[in-house]
Amino acid sequence: MCGIVGVLGNIEAAPRIVDSLKRLEYRGYDSAGVATLIDGGLVRRRAEGKLRNLEAALERSPLSGTSGIGHTRWATHGAPTLSNAHPHQAGSVALVHNGIIENYLELRDEVVGAGAVLSTDTDTEVVAHLIDLARTRGLSPREAVAETLPRLKGAFALALLFAGEDDLMIGARKGSPLAIGHGEGEMFFGSDAIALSPFTDRITYLDEGDWAVLTRDGVQIFDRDNSPVERPEAKSSVTSSLMDKGNYKHFMAKEIHEQPEVLGHTLSRYFDYTTNTANVAGAEKLNFNKLSRLLISACGTAYLAGLVSKYWFEKYARLPVEIDIASEFRYRETPVSGNDAALFISQSGETADTLASLRYCKENGAAIGAVVNVPESTIAREADMVYPTIAGPEIGVASTKAFTCQLAVLAALALQAGRERGVLSAEREQELVSELTEIPSLALKALAAESEIEKLSQPLSKADNALYLGRSTNYPLALEGALKLKELSYIHAEGYAAGELKHGPIALIDENMPVFVIAPYDSIYEKTVSNMQEVAARGGRIVLITDRKGAEESGGAAENTVIMPDMSDIVAPIIYALPVQLIAYHTAVFMGTDVDQPRNLAKSVTVE
Template sequence: MCGIVGILGKADVAGQLVDALKRLEYRGYDSAGVATLIDGGLVSRRAEGKLRNLEAKLEQSPLAGTSGIGHTRWATHGAPSVRNAHPHATTRVAVVHNGIIENFLELRAEVEARGCRLESDTDTEVVAHLITLDLQAGKTPREAVAATLHRLKGAFSFAILFAGEDDLMIGARRGSPLAVGHGDGEMYLGSDAIALAPFTDRITYLEEGDWAVLTRRGVEIFDENDRPVERRETATSAAATLVDKGNFRHFMAKEIHEQPEVLGHTLSRYLDLTQSKTVLPKGAEFDFASCERLVISACGTAYYAGLIGKYWFETIARLPVDIDIASEFRYREVPVKAGDLALFVSQSGETADTLASLRYCKAQGMKIGAVVNVPESTIAREADFVFPTIAGREIGVASTKAFVCQLAVLASLAVHAGRVRGTISDEREAELVRMLAEIPAYAVKALRHEVEVEQLAQPLSKSQHVLYLGRGTSFPLAMEGALKLKEISYIHAEGYAAGELKHGPIALIDETMPVVIVAPYDGVFEKTVSNMQEVAARGGRIILITDQRGAEESGLQAWKTIVLPDVPAFIAPIVHAIPVQLLAYHTAVFMGTDVDQPRNLAKSVTVE
């Protein structure tokens, strides 16, 4: 979950390390730190909280050195504090780490029994001491790192510096991403290519189990069995400039407003408007006609996108879909069929549970598809078929534009599957393609309701609990709306299938309970209205998100009704996602929370 960077440079690197960490702060912002070599000795600066606190410390106490490592942390072992901030070091070794060492308690007891004094609560510090003990026993840095890696259980990536070794850095990865950057007399390590973009566009991605020895002359890479291997150097397309907020107060607001544009970019990859047909990206031409069952797995917001996709695949393509949260799927030993498609949805392409589920399905002989926003990510590289979302870099931790682009891709794939499976006619495909092509224009219209939504923020912020309801594809959207509100405003919210109201949640309804009902006029609208009447009868404060016909047909006086343009039911969840996002955003802004970096969360969940 954390971000790591390392530089073997020509000039002092502390400033470069901080600049690179700014690109990785979405991975964690509980604390940050850097370490460099000065006259052969390891010197560090660490600070609790966001990266600006580390910058302030470096301004007060600058750090020289042409070799260094840096880290921005999302806390796993140990509370956010200076003592738990990375790098963790002994007199001979400094380490930054992304991941979790599962057997660290056993290893901690061992190194303490051997006389080591640990100063933090982290699992990472144990690694520094293990390597140091091997160095004291006469091993070289390479030998010491190799021996330590074989003793570790869990998921990790490391960047390691050694006292007295100005031209040496070692990196390693297992279950957590790490990239090597190639420069002119300089070398780099980073959690992803984005961190290294200001320095180089020549990247080598370490594969699972790899570890790498960097000097300013180049890199040697070894596999998990310590055998030398060759890994391909590629040119990265990661942007070389930091994304800014433009005229918006928060990245989340900017990303919500970018949705019409990025939806257009994404749909252009999947629609041939001249032929009114769906197309698959080059290299991703999976034959849905041969597929008997589709497996979808994802986490968080991506999982809700997958749930909506399930409705589309089953109703349009008549393709049965099994979907599960990746953190559950990976441990269930799910029976799957070789040759069928397993589809994994992830914004970052590095989500640990999703990646583990992918590897399980791959081992069972399934074909692997990836709906990802980062084409250079691990999930994308390990998939057989990559279905990209063209959302651009998403900075806000709460996913918005990546979510709607995931929906656009899944909808397009469902239509394509329907055509090749013969469950829809060419004429029906053309009709659905026209609907998809209209989504960006509908998104523009939906954004025009922002002021109406913003007016709800103040009264909603006074609530302790909020209930979201929906049916059909609006049910997963209700769960996504509740998640968004929880993530950034810290108000407790739950999303339910509207038909489940009488099976328990109705007990919560009183005159203080806001109930957000997502109800476009569709085939289940009348049923949803019945549930609205049940809420109204008990004094619940209804916020109805619907379209013009739905507003006219509901027959109820809601506390507030957001009336979107009439849209076809097929694309309604994509358009209705926008007011759902805006509601969470403006409530959080009114409450004064950190919208872009909410507490306890990180953008890319690369540990369990």
């Protein structure tokens, strides 16, 4: 959510900042801006909407200067207007901010009482005024920042420039991520390694509560108590070339089609193909054989990956699972103890609610595991054990390859838990792993249905509402299908367990209602078909996603049928995710919505 870039460079900063901000577009934003130092003075260019509008403003009125900060804003306090766009300036201070200042009303009254004139509706501007007021009392930039940071309640990542200080930039983080890039005679701030990839692969991640003073010669880092600290420098594997759509129209299309490859990478990390066993390094730290329960918490699509895994952990490991949406878990005072293990799932590894839930469990003694796509992220660094997905950077806001790779990791953990708990026999484990190794080839076969899915998506684009139904692990997929359709096309959609149809949702069925039924031919297929017949009897327009046998046994109730290859139960939720993604994608394309950056959404939700 939001994107921050800071450059202390040797060539003009503004073009570099804009180029870097383009790599952060995936995070979601509705305005953008740049500020540089020119002859010691702060000068800004800002624009509503997309970065192309900022680029046009810079073409009309270029910015020189080798020191600068830039920002893509996702509106929280204040509408997405030009005046509310970052960077904000107060006197000698310009800053960009990701997060929310919770006590900004109190601070606003203070700065206004001290004579400040506010020009925005944002919480961020008060921070600039607080620091500027400290500067007018004679404090240096470092002293002013050190005095101000402890007064800010909430979540923030900040990057600050100061008039007359061409070789100085200060950054700070609390709750929201911020990284430092090390160059040759240059230094950088960025929201993540992707932002810094055009400049350097040498990265230092600030810890919670840290703040940092950059000059072109290096960095000084201080902790929340203002004590000097050292933080390790790491080499990032992210490269700027990964931000290319290739031959695809959208990043989301590219990422959907990358799944056979990235699933293969993820599976090969977590399974030993020579013995056909799960081989999750460090899984023993979760003490599966001693657990009475496993806690899982996540948000959005990651939560739905966890919901699928609940079926796996309970079926294959006989391990009771409690799963919660992280924003609920963090506040309901769940009893947690050292006898529990907790698993947290996040694509970015920076999701604010998930991170807060992790810290709650850690404080109460639970062993902590994290399934993340960014191994350098805050959630990864604070977990006892990290299980990275090998999906590569995911730019489209709607998660695709990260979701299926999360499922692959969770399947491995569930099978290893079953083995460690003495529930899963060696023969059964080998059988299941052998089935999972077929996923890349099955994913390729599933993608072959794309042209058929594209055709059925055109009439769907004219609908106002849709239902998704599924049982067992297909129930979370029904929720995911509805979520994807809402995210991308803005069509209202709901996902239900098929058995719940008669308990309310059936009242919505009429001849205008598309109903997607996710039902591979399995032990409960007949139950789902009976629900489908109830929909057909009321004129609902059914799209059945099943295999060849399921299509033959469907009774002809479906208006359209999408045929998937034959596969085992454990594989199905991973492979059936692909047609669900393609339906949402092509519907959105027909509707002309912004597929990669849907309105009002952000890729990384780093505030509540």
